[in-house]
Amino acid sequence: MSSSHDTHAAHGAASTHGAHAEKKSLRLTLHVWRQRDPNAEGKFATYKLDDVSPDMSFLEMLDVLNERLIAGGEEAIAFDHDCREGICGACSLTINGQPHGFERETTTCQIHMRRFEDGQTIYIEPFRANAFPVVKDLVVDRSAFDRIIAAGGFITARAGSAPDANALPIPQVAADAAMDAAACIGCGACVASCKNASAMLFVSAKVSHLALLPQGQAERNSRVLAMVEQMDKEGFGNCTNESECEAACPKGISVSNIARLNREYLRALASSD
């Protein structure tokens, strides 16, 4: 949704004002991480682009580069993407040292080249964490998150069809907090930005949104214990409460969820069921 709005807005501005400077294409130097397979040694490859449209999204810029690589008989750069409208969590990339780039609460697919300067050098690396092994180039295997969800991020109660409004009393505060936590798209930027490669923000968001709602109560204790156990098994680091994850999260998930996760964990440990 927002991506098409953005693009139209950019076109509109350019055509009405005839702003020549805004439409001027960019020359960029890209240092892109290339790695043949999980076991191969990776290294940066340098590519120069001298006609990047400022209206392109970051991923479209990579598409253009890939078309040229393919035309030149080289192998295309592998990177993850799907919806390209900031809601699926498939895209990743560490752009100039920051997962999803420098814009706050924005996924890589929602970054546009007009935010970069002519002549800029851009480093593009995969998300780095041992729990997210590189598959190829910029693609990392984030199935550790799937295994954490499989360990407990679900409810077993039959939810049925949507109930009548207010049939299930949920305080507005709880509904809002649950919705905020449920905004997590599982992209892994929290892990990638954490100095310890900890997955606490992701797990806390998933535990929180279910613990806050009545449907999540049945497995409330077993869920948090199982998900934390799986998280530790996957080899993520520990949380040292520096909040870089919150600042890097494209959905603005708050670290107050991590405090709730810790609360839920202690509560479950103290419980007899």
Added chain:
Amino acid sequence: MSVTGLLLIGFLVVHLAGNLQLFSDDTGEHFNAYAEKLKSFGPLLYVAEFGLLALFVAHLALGLRVTFENRAARSQRYALDRDRGARSFASSTMVVTGVIVLVFVIVHLLDFRLREMSPDGLAAMVVRRLSEPAGALIYIVGVGALGIHLSHAFRSAMQTLGLNNTRYDVPIARAGKAVAIVLGVGFALFPLVYFSGAKHSTHSASVRAAVPSTQQRSLADEAVSSRASFESSSSGHSEEQR
């Protein structure tokens, strides 16, 4: 880490309260009496000291484990790594400040706990040590590192224990800063006061932990600028003790 850390903060509060006895009179009698009282607990004191040592070692061991696990979680580092500005100087230097505090605590124990008690009392030993330039420097650096460590520690411990939420986050953050300032500045007062020779002026006995930071800074300035006066005051001081 959070539990051992908070318990160690508890110890520091009591330690600072005990130290403030040094400022309650000019002769150090109150402080010496306090030290004697602690000694009179006999074996109980050893039990308490052992408990304290266990807490410290546990905090250290957990810290080491967390650090090694965290290093192991990302073996391939970023070529370019930029923060988002969320982490603070204190939060990113917890290991460094922790190691400085460890070294400081060892020096501190060698100075006052593992050394034979001077016949003129513990207070005189403390004053002598903190009047030396090297002693003052070690103590200021040691408690300075402690203050920086604590400025991240308290809030972090609260978060780990799940006691943080959107309602309490701001008060807890403020409490964390307050803990760091009161303990850091509180302990720094002793080397600053004794090194600068301020304790030997007539009104010095009224110096308290709650000195505003501006006054604190002026004490620090005085410490730097009054080398010359320190020379004379420290020599007068050692005569006093002999």
